[in-house]
Amino acid sequence: MIFTKLTLKNFKSHKDSVIDFKPGISIIVGENGAGKSSILDGISFALFKQFNGKINDLVRITKNKNSHELMSVSLEFISNGKEYIVNRTRGSTSKAELIVKDSDGGSTRISSGDSSVNNEIQTILEMDGELFLNAIYIQQGEIANLISKTPSEKKKLIGRLLGVESLEKAWKNSLPLINIYENQKSELDGRTASSLDLNNDLKNKKIILEEIKIKGNSIEKEIKELEQLKSLKANEKIRNGKI
Incomplete structure (x- = not known):
């Protein structure tokens, strides 16, 4: 997966920001509170609608607190050679759509609605939101927190970051089935x-039965021969006048 463009409108500290990701490694630099983490939060929100706290906390605070600003996030990315655009908006209601760019320069919407978009992206990326957060996106402060830990605490924290705890839990749950x-x-x-x-x-019994049949046929043949011999002897005696 390659990110190409992220557009944030009224998302946290971003009023109207467009970030173009050039080929290669992108480095985000800025002062504290400038909105660096919000860029990563925007990517996570766009892909899987993952966020901490309440969704209203993602909407940029305006001077007129009674106004209902439309918050939107749009992420363009490439996966398996195809270009996609995922749009999510938050106003009076939440909306989501996933678009794939056509080879002729056009585009086609392939899903809409949070659940449908989440499932489609999960299929495209072959990962869910939890795996994305654990394996790709490390929360701010967790690296610094990792450095100060003891070896055993580091092992536990790394396991949590990589989702090892979830895998161990899944393994234990699967043991009864195994x-x-x-x-x-x-x-x-x-x-x-x-x-x-x-x-x-x-x-073996079939072989024995066949052997018995063969022996039976042989005995039956011998009996017939003896009966024929007996009949000949009887006829001979009659001719000789012995009977």
Whole structure:
């Protein structure tokens, strides 16, 4: 994913800011309170509507506190060779849309609404908002906080920043399912082994049955031959007048 342009209107300290990201590494420099962190907050808000606190806290404070300023964030980015624009606005209601630029210079809206846009971006980027925040975006002050920690505290903090705690929790939650799978697998293996034994036994019995059939045919043939021989002997005796 490559960011190309971010537009902030009435977003936190930004009244009307346009940030063009040139190819390469971008460095944001400014005094405290100048709005550096707000740029990263704007990117996070645009992609996944991720923010801390209340959404009204994102709207720039004006002199007329009773006025309802329209807050909007627009982010242009490239992913897998395609150019996208995500727009989010906050006025009396919230609106969101995701647009893809066409090769002929036009554009097509591919989704609208917060949930639909979030799901579409998650599919495009192959990550959700939590992974984006944990793996890419580190909150202001967390690096300085990391330096002052003990080794064990650093390990815990890094684990939280990278989402390791969530992975460990997911792993623990999956253990009962894994145990069920292993038990079912063992049971199926036992059934398979028993089935193989039965098949082998059946094959052996079929072989024995075939051998018995062959022996039976041979005995039946011998009986017929003996009956024929007996009949010949009886006829011979009659001809000789012995009976």
